[in-house]
Amino acid sequence: MKRSLIKKLQNGCIVSCQALEHEPLFGSDIMSAMAVAAEKGGAAAIRANTPKDVASIKQRCSLPVIGLYKKNYPDSQIYITPTMREVEELAAAGADLIALDATDQHRPGGQDFSALLEQIRSTFPDIPIVADVSTYEEGVRAMELKVDVVSTTMSGYTPYSTQMEGPDIELVERLAGLSDVPVLAEGRIWTVDDMIRCFEAGAYGVVVGTAITRPQEITRRFVRAIHKRVNN
Numbered sequence: 001m002k003r004s005l006i007k008k009l010q011n012g013c014i015v016s017c018q019a020l021e022h023e024p025l026f027g028s029d030i031m032s033a034m035a036v037a038a039e040k041g042g043a044a045a046i047r048a049n050t051p052k053d054v055a056s057i058k059q060r061c062s063l064p065v066i067g068l069y070k071k072n073y074p075d076s077q078i079y080i081t082p083t084m085r086e087v088e089e090l091a092a093a094g095a096d097l098i099a100l101d102a103t104d105q106h107r108p109g110g111q112d113f114s115a116l117l118e119q120i121r122s123t124f125p126d127i128p129i130v131a132d133v134s135t136y137e138e139g140v141r142a143m144e145l146k147v148d149v150v151s152t153t154m155s156g157y158t159p160y161s162t163q164m165e166g167p168d169i170e171l172v173e174r175l176a177g178l179s180d181v182p183v184l185a186e187g188r189i190w191t192v193d194d195m196i197r198c199f200e201a202g203a204y205g206v207v208v209g210t211a212i213t214r215p216q217e218i219t220r221r222f223v224r225a226i227h228k229r230v231n232n
């Protein structure tokens with residue numbers, strides 16, 4: 001079952017439909033409409049934040065959903081599905097796969113990533129785990145721990161990872177083909193060309209978020225280009 005689900009991501013464009021509370025499109029109705037639009041456009045899957053959005057998307061859209069739950073804990077730097085509590089809520093909401101932070105940063109209560117994995121596996125053996133990593137070493141460790149999928153989500157978002165404007169294609173290339181664990185390219189994929197380069201680097205699938213589902217950021221790019229032109 002896990003296998004056939006993961007297979008659906010192969011060569012797919014996974015659309016991340018996320019809006020935080022301070023963003024103009026915040027709300028499960030809007031995010032589920034985004035997911036339906038992505039499905040109509042041929043997306044392979046949806047990536048969504050919070051159990052509420054996941055549940056709402058699952059009602060209206062037939063694609064597999066990679067669920068995550070962004071939450072801040074006072075004693076931790078990580079925020080993507082930090083503990084078993086968020087995993088349980090995502091599973092109850094119907095998430096088909098669950099994404100979680102697999103970086104080396106301090107976790108709530110000092111928990112080890114491998115301990116959380118164990119807990120998830122024993123409670124939800126049929127839900128594939130997507131490990132969100134920021135570096136090669138984190139990707140290798142996640143593969144050694146036999147996660148189901150690795151995604152380059154966190155590259156550029158930990159203080160010690162490579163900071164760049166576009167996608168971290170080098171990281172995709174280094175991780176892809178290291179093992180039989182599929183590697184998703186994720187983060188700052190802005191153009192079709194970016195996406196193709198990720199596939200050429202060996203990505204199993206790509207996750208595109210902001211470039212499709214955050215209109216305020218899309219607008220900002222157009223406006224910036226005008227400013228640049230006017231000021232030159």
Ligand SMILES: CC(=O)N[C@H](C=O)[C@@H](O)[C@H](O)[C@H](O)COP(=O)(O)O
Pocket residue numbers: 016018068153154157186187188189207208209210211
């Ligand atoms: C770093 C972090 O918290 N990333 C989040 C992970 O779920 C989302 O905010 C991103 O939108 C998603 O990864 C897709 O990336 P992009 O929006 O750049 O296409």
